[in-house]
Amino acid sequence: MLKDGNDPTISSLTEICHTNGLNLPYILFGVHIDDEAETLLRLAQTHPNRRHALMTLLGDPALPQDLA
Numbered sequence: 001m002l003k004d005g006n007d008p009t010i011s012s013l014t015e016i017c018h019t020n021g022l023n024l025p026y027i028l029f030g031v032h033i034d035d036e037a038e039t040l041l042r043l044a045q046t047h048p049n050r051r052h053a054l055m056t057l058l059g060d061p062a063l064p065q066d067l068a
Contacts, residue, residue: 025038
């Protein structure tokens with residue numbers, strides 16, 4: 001892939017990271033996200049009401065107007 005001068009796709013990069021035990025967010029953004037935090041992010045992304053509840057619980061004043 002890289003030896004041919006091609007950039008990896010996200011799916012192939014995800015597979016490479018998974019196979020080698022690498023943290024994809026760290027590779028992409030330089031931030032390590034542990035399994036528990038990744039689970040929270042996935043739940044927050046797929047369930048807006050849970051995201052709102054979590055933001056309220058954490059005391060985040062920047063709640064989106066459509067959920068406030």
